Amino acid sequence: MNNYLLSVYDKTEYNAGPKAKRDISKILSEKLNFKNIEFYFSLNNTISSKINKIKYLNWDIPRKLKNKKIDNIFIQYPIYSTVVTEKILSLLDSHVKVYYIIHDLESLRLFKNDANYLVEEINRLNKADGLVSHNSAMTKWLRENGVKTKISNLEIFDYLTENVAPKSNSYEKTLCYAGNLQKSDFLINRFYPIDVYGPNPKKKYPNTVSYKGVFTPEELPKHLKENFGLIWDGNRIDECNGVYGEYMKYNNPHKVSLYLSSGLPVIIWEKAALAGFVSKHQAGIVVESLAQLQDRLGSLTEEEYLNLRHNAQLVSEKLKKGHYVVEAVSNLMNNK
Template identity: 35%
Template sequence: MRKWISDIIQGESADATSQAKDDITAIGQKNGYEPLHIFRYNSDYESDQAIASRVDGITAGVAHGDLVVYQYPSLVSPRFDTVFVTQMRARGVKIVLLIHDVEVLRGTNQGNSVDEIPYFNSVDVLIVHNPIMAEKLKELGVTTPMVSQYLLDYLDDDHDWHRFFTEPDQFTGDLFLSGNLFKSSFLTDWHEETPITVVGVADEGIMQGLRDNPKITYPGAYSRYDLINHLPRGFGLAWDSDSGMGQYGSYTRYNHPHKVSLYLSHGMPAIVWDQAAVAPFIEANHLGLTISSLDDLDVVLPSLTADTINDMLAHVNDMGVLLRDGYFTARALSAAEEKAFVGKIQYS
């Protein structure tokens, strides 16, 4: 039996579109998986038969009884995702779907999207973000066994080790947010007394609004490598809506934002919405703060004691070691292999 993992190849971006997938492919290869290279392309004008032929070429080495971990969505097209899984099923391959996004939970499951519930039920195992996502998918009709990843890993072998850890005497308490700012247009109306530095891609209107706000520092967007060099030794904010509601805010009830892993892997405690799916993990492991509203920042941050901050930094520094080593993905892959082949191993 050989193990394979999809490798989505696309241009470098200043957001997390490709970063998480690239890291998972690298972690898979470190754990004995061979890559299946999939180039993002426009499949709108291809027939299903042409897509099937393309999939056959990509998976020429995959044989009956092998295991394929497919990163969903591939962002090629819903038809490509569907044909890929159909082809693997017909070939007698064990399929693990490693989920990055669930459109039906994000509220974007339109007519041209994969019909996700039957699609998820057509594979052997799902790797989902967390138990909250798993329970919601069960409510929606998913019966496939699921494994929780809990956090996305964040690989980084390119920076000096000083960029990975924050000592108490280095901690500034500065507030920082990195991400796709198309989802965070509310930031232009930032009215908190606590100043914030914001980086990421945005349109002209959002960029102008950020630069016009005296409480916001907006230097623009950085590549993945350069971003690390501009991270402060402070708090990382993971927030996609001013009220926690709306399309993106509600989605945080189920997903684990990539920016949380960016922060934790580089010595920054995270601040998240207390209704976010990642909030229980942050609280249980002393990795930052959970708040109900951005208005809480002006009250909570000044009231933090040195002991509380030191405790958070110690836990964040330790968790960062695991994130940079690919621990959570490797753990999920191992558990998915067990479920795919034997269900649950009985040791006594």
């Protein structure tokens, strides 16, 4: 069987976003002998981007897909251009099975209240022969909104890294947060001492926040010397709120994979989709509110902490080998 993975990268992206895509490309190539088809486009609304799109549609895409014998093609979804997506699909032979590996569902995020967009996205997904969904919560939402095609659950994004957090044989009740700090408004609240990493920090934080700088996704793990990694979103400490906070009820935040692949236990909101994964693997703590951190971390014994860290390291070994995407993709192709 000739299996391909198609990925479209935005030339303007310099954040951790592409890492999830690149890791999947590397894993499927090495583990399942997939061949990669990659495009590098500027997918924005500038005049030059629109002119370049004509070139993509009439030259770049047809040239790359020409004369390729494809049986199964997995597309890293979404591509963020309907015309580019349709052009790619139109050039595939009718026997080719098309699958989407979902990275984001914009009808759950940026277009959450747009009924027309929802219909378009569900129709687009139903045209595929199968989907890799983030988790059971996302799959439940897809089914409730009309998706009929086969679905395999990823569970969590794999995270390839040779770096791990510094070894710790002690428990000091320390906490870190890594991410795009521009949208991490909850950090302006005073709730617990925390080290933060990432681009676009606020000009002013409470004295409980210590800014530690910005590192590449590959380099960051070796700087995480804290005991726990926090997954939170929105501007409140009593719940995750706003577009991205609500989105946590369905998606797999990549920072969960960052922390766990580093061997770091996590702290996550109890209503997050990945809270179940964290509890199942006993690789962290699930909380209702950040106001609980003082009590929860204060009452945790060193032995209990080291057990959580050990469990996080067990998950880490799977993440660094690409276990989860290999299983999800294999299940789809094997009709499981």
